[in-house]
Amino acid sequence: MTETYDYVVVGAGSAGCALAARLSENPDVTVALVEAGPMPAGRLFEIPALFSQQLKTFYDWDFETEPEPHLGGRRAYLPRGRVVGGTSSMNTMLYVRGHRYDYDTWERLGNKGWAYEDVLPFFKKSEDNQRGADEFHGVGGPLTVSDPVSVHPLLTAWVEAAQNAGHAPNSDFNGAEQEGVGYYQVTQRGGLRCSSAVAFLGPAAGRPNLTVLPSTLALRVHFDGDRATGLDVDHAGTVRRIGIDREVVLSLGAYNSPHLLLQSGVGPADELRAAGVAPRHDLPDVGRNMQDHAGCFLSFFSSTPPVLGPDTSAEERRLREEGTGPMAWTEVGGFLRSGDDLPAPDIQVHAALGIVRDQGLAAPLEPGMSFGPYVARPASRGSVTLRHSHPYAKPRIRHNYLADPDDRARLREGVRMCLEIARQAPLTDLVDGNLKTAAEAGLAPRSDRDADIDEYIASQAFSFYHPSGTCMMGKVVDSRLRVQGLENVRVADTSIMPTLVTGNTNAPAIMIGERAASFILEAVS
Numbered sequence: 240m241t242e243t244y245d246y247v248v249v250g251a252g253s254a255g256c257a258l259a260a261r262l263s264e265n266p267d268v269t270v271a272l273v274e275a276g277p278m279p280a281g282r283l284f285e286i287p288a289l290f291s292q293q294l295k296t297f298y299d300w301d302f303e304t305e306p307e308p309h310l311g312g313r314r315a316y317l318p319r320g321r322v323v324g325g326t327s328s329m330n331t332m333l334y335v336r337g338h339r340y341d342y343d344t345w346e347r348l349g350n351k352g353w354a355y356e357d358v359l360p361f362f363k364k365s366e367d368n369q370r371g372a373d374e375f376h377g378v379g380g381p382l383t384v385s386d387p388v389s390v391h392p393l394l395t396a397w398v399e400a401a402q403n404a405g406h407a408p409n410s411d412f413n414g415a416e417q418e419g420v421g422y423y424q425v426t427q428r429g430g431l432r433c434s435s436a437v438a439f440l441g442p443a444a445g446r447p448n449l450t451v452l453p454s455t456l457a458l459r460v461h462f463d464g465d466r467a468t469g470l471d472v473d474h475a476g477t478v479r480r481i482g483i484d485r486e487v488v489l490s491l492g493a494y495n496s497p498h499l500l501l502q503s504g505v506g507p508a509d510e511l512r513a514a515g516v517a518p519r520h521d522l523p524d525v526g527r528n529m530q531d532h533a534g535c536f537l538s539f540f541s542s543t544p545p546v547l548g549p550d551t552s553a554e555e556r557r558l559r560e561e562g563t564g565p566m567a568w569t570e571v572g573g574f575l576r577s578g579d580d581l582p583a584p585d586i587q588v589h590a591a592l593g594i595v596r597d598q599g600l601a602a603p604l605e606p607g608m609s610f611g612p613y614v615a616r617p618a619s620r621g622s623v624t625l626r627h628s629h630p631y632a633k634p635r636i637r638h639n640y641l642a643d644p645d646d647r648a649r650l651r652e653g654v655r656m657c658l659e660i661a662r663q664a665p666l667t668d669l670v671d672g673n674l675k676t677a678a679e680a681g682l683a684p685r686s687d688r689d690a691d692i693d694e695y696i697a698s699q700a701f702s703f704y705h706p707s708g709t710c711m712m713g714k715v716v717d718s719r720l721r722v723q724g725l726e727n728v729r730v731a732d733t734s735i736m737p738t739l740v741t742g743n744t745n746a747p748a749i750m751i752g753e754r755a756a757s758f759i760l761e762a763v764s
């Protein structure tokens with residue numbers, strides 16, 4: 240007999256864990272959560288500063304772009320978590336929701352019910368903010384949000400230097416105002432990672448109506464007419480079909496949700512035929528409208544000792560026993576404007592310890608700090624298309640980073656603002672801001688001149704890991720996240736974003752998961 244569930248959620252990432260856990264709060268429905276990766280076990284997923292040790296491993300989908308014309312023909316590396324918890328098990332845990340303007344834009348584009356005032360209650364519902372509840376924050380939700388437990392003097396110096404460069408301090412980027420500089424809050428509990436899996440699946444673990452299926456790769460959705468009736472999956476080399484009684488929800492992330500739709504014959508009919516997949520439902524915008532934050536790091540050597548050596552065991556013990564120390568990842572930064580007549584800040588900056596090289600892949604053992612500006616609401620658009628009809632093949636990804644001249648001009652300004660911050664006290668006492676030294680090490684542009692900054696950007700810019708928009712709400716899904724023209728398929732993850740938010744995307748993905756659950760449960764009752 241086929242195993243059948245009322246709801247099959249595909250992808251146990253930021254959005255999928257929240258969604259499956261919320262659905263299973265209703266004891267009258269059965270839910271399966273299908274995930275390609277294993278359960279996250281051990282220090283790699285708990286200790287925040289070890290995130291980079293997941294990159295390019297079994298736990299990483301390890302995608303890359305086609306050669307990017309505005310990155311000097313380089314391919315950009317695109318990490319994504321392949322483990323229960325998805326990319327929330329791999330990320331750097333900054334808790335950022337985006338700007339009010341982003342969600343009001345979604346509503347203005349025709350997506351009823353997605354204005355800031357509509358989404359705010361869902362952010363608060365997830366949240367257990369250690370600072371307590373207020374107009375913008377919730378307590379008692381599953382997702383722990385805390386202030387950083389350990390802040391290195393270099394990071395404090397960066398915040399002071401940024402203020403000396405004229406940027407206002409901001410103690411809450413998710414409060415009344417996003418603009419300004421300060422310390423990011425993080426999704427950590429006692430200094431350890433609070434992924435979407437820890438937050439949402441932990442409390443749901445004992446529910447008899449929730450079945451988590453790790454190490455199970457979704458291959459394609461099976462249809463009867465416009466109705467999804469089954470999901471073909473591969474577990475340990477055995478392919479089987481999971482039955483769908485009511486709905487299937489795709490939460491595979493912005494690369495894999497459109498890819499699964501395409502593999503299932505849902506997408507631009509010509510493109511599907513050309514790749515050898517029989518079209519089932521012609522939906523031209525699947526895989527289009529892709530957006531991401533492209534940025535580059537400027538790194539400066541410091542006179543301070545290295546923060547971590549190759550052996551981190553003592554610091555790991557300290558984190559577990561005392562809940563503090565450098566193994567709990569912390570970043571500072573903020574939201575800046577490259578001009579005056581903007582509806583919201585257009586540059587986000589991440590400032591972190593260590594020297595960033597090779598798209599973040601080099602071991603961060605050199606003493607120093609790195610500032611990474613990116614264009615917060617990029618105009619450039621890319622796509623996800625089929626590389627091959629084989630369901631195990633990786634999709635073809637073209638981000639077209641910085642293709643729009645406006646994005647290039649803004650990023651240039653972002654770099655310039657960061658150079659200005661590097662020249663302010665007290666940073667000047669701590670880092671070697673000499674551009675010549677940094678440029679010779681390949682870590683900064685040679686000068687503030689446009690041509691030098693542009694050359695640096697083209698040779699160094701990379702993904703800041705926020706792909707989105709590939710199953711755009713208003714085109715591919717409706718405002719209740721239902722795939723247009725199909726009876727019982729929804730998408731819930733960052734791929735539904737019509738425009739990328741001004742900020743990181745974990746909290747928004749979780750909010751989208753919460754919203755999808757509320758749409759579905761409303762229909763049930």
Ligand SMILES: Cc1cc2nc3c(=O)[nH]c(=O)nc-3n(C[C@H](O)[C@H](O)[C@H](O)COP(=O)(O)OP(=O)(O)OC[C@H]3O[C@@H](n4cnc5c(N)ncnc54)[C@H](O)[C@@H]3O)c2cc1C
Binds near residue numbers: 290493
């Ligand atoms: C290194 C890094 C650092 C980051 N730092 C931050 C940060 O500090 N703050 C922040 O807000 N955001 C950060 N992000 C981005 C953020 O974490 C992601 O945007 C967010 O987690 C995406 O959520 P999602 O639900 O859309 O997708 P994901 O969390 O990626 O979930 C998709 C899930 O689907 C599974 N899946 C995919 N295909 C299949 C298949 N065929 N079958 C079964 N399962 C499948 C995947 O394995 C994964 O578990 C970072 C990202 C990276 C890579």
